[in-house]
Amino acid sequence: MESYLFPFDGLLCMLLGISFTLWFTLLLIFIIVPAVFGVSFGIRRLYMKSLLKIFEWATLRMERGAREKNQQLYKPYSNGIIAKELVSLEQEIQEVRRSGIPAPEPEFDMSDIFSFCRRGVESIVDDEVTKRFTAEELESWNLLTRSNYNFHHISTRLTVLWGVGVLVRYAILLPLRVTLAFTGVGLLVVLTSLIGLLPNGWVKSSLSEKAHLMCYRICVRALTAIITYHDSENKPKNGGICVANHTSPIDVIILASDGCYAMVGQVHGGLMGVIQRAMLKACPHIWFERSEVKDRHLVAKRLSDHVADKTKLPILIFPEGTCINNTSVMMFKKGSFEIGCTVYPVAIKYDPRFGDAFWNSSKFGMVNYLLHMMSSWGVVCSVWYLPPMRREEGEDAVQFANRVKAAIARKGGLADLLWDGGLKREKVKKVFKEEQQKMYSKVLVGVSEDSHGSEVVRGSEDSHGSEVVRGSEDLHGSEVVRGSEDSHRSGGRHCYAAWRAGALEEPGRTFILN
Template structure:
């Protein structure tokens, strides 16, 4: 900016000078920091995935052969295995939670529900070749608390549930995700709602307050950003998640984009096409940081 202004100084103003400032203003609008968070992260170096190399140019025969070999491995070897594992995991989750939901409320039902969720989520994470590193496990969310985390993709739920069960809160979806939601809620007190319905919001708040009042129930998992962000930064959390009360357990999830893009751009891809994209990536590598629990103080508004 300073370099451009130096050429305008020391001479009389001309009408054409307006175009320079107009250009800079439009560039700022197009490349603003907020809009970038809703598109896939740009990589510094190519990770041999075609979709992450927009400006691909032929470099060498050796590199091209490595890329072709990678395509064969990802699509002909890894993809069939991953699809099979994902089908097994999702089928067991739907069938298992449906069967558990038929049992009367008891400690045995809760234990069985947690076992089904843990087992099936771990199978699904294996289907993504997930490599997850958990840090500070002594701060894992406890029963009767609220877990808040940044949101990159629906697989955030599977990543976290691999290490412990949660009662989830989220928007009602259709398609494959809707089938999973309807099955899961039969075995565990998850809370699904329509974002556009005001009466649903009041009902959700009431149910959440009742949930955290019982210290024997699973911690509630909430994504306060309200939408998926590309994991390069964190959007401002909506305050509604913190007005319920109770103990807040912050969790940070960071994906490594070199092995695969975990971000779900729901405006471009449905759930099935998104899953196929990450199943044809190298792997899903991420770190999960559990942070010390916090409680709302008197001076917090």
């Protein structure tokens, strides 16, 4: 009986061998070789255009089902659950106080509690931070199970189409993408290790750049990514720092497939450690030990030494320090803006219709996230290279970071937020609470802002009609007391005379007459 099975076993082995040979031959011809030379046959773009037509047809089917049942198709996309009024704390408290008995002077009132309660409830229901760490909402269903929680009226035809999509994504695309990912990473480790044996010089640098570009382009194809690069004349140059908004670990692959960068990060173990050590042999990347990461002076010195050498690649940094869901840009850490070199801003915007690129690190590990991405339809994104920027005279690192962040947000069509992205893992810092207390104390003492943005403390009847202006009017940063225009004009003269006589010797305060 066993003798009759031998021919079938041999035939099966031969068919499997032919299948694998054909598979890797097609892989080599249509994907790996084009990646090496940086060309494309247009297959991915044709694939994405076909998907868009399928999504449009699916949306029409769902809209028809909703009309037949006279129901809403899905909840319309909005930027928030509640409508917030953009008013200051002072205006809000004054509005509440008008409904009660007016107080002759600014003082604490029990009704002030309502303003803080209202703001607290608004933050609990719909705060600006938490919703930046969840998947971006879609306006139409993209036939992925993970994104259909807002959509109903899925007909039998759509269910069949969804089933076909599952087979295509998991039976065809996922094995292909995993193969390409292992190929790209394997080539990166092998080639950089071999290049690392060469002596330092332009030959080693040139081969290293070509090897990195080739391997990253293979990894991009492992995600079926279509990337559109804009304003390439502003691409980062040696001796500078490239800063970009951060959505996902694949941001690195997206940028590195169009140019070479020196990476900055913490030393890891396992497979990631093997990749880091191999990359370091071929290119001067900057890896820190765990004990060195919190030493700001050491980090700044190594970054400064790197950018001072114009032969080294530009450094790639994500100043947010965490992944945001690509709807906004959050606070930039100031460390990379203190070095004093040229900064090259880059804006990255993903198209959520083909898959959610956001990495929710508190929910998914790295491996789960990569499988999540490889089982999506693909990655479509746009990259804008902004003109280089430098610190202006009199501008500190925080102001420079905010200016760069605003430029990135404006170019990428993202919301510009001042909040620290680290709040998703940490408790609210004490400084934020103190800021709210400071704002309320200004309301109690009657502090407002004049047309120049300076703080004005309005004096009462017995203070000679003078106003104290804290801020920008004097060059030494001292407080300015300005005589008012009312019937107590003489009070301003008394202040001026007292200052001339040396009677008013409060440090850091200057008196002037209107």
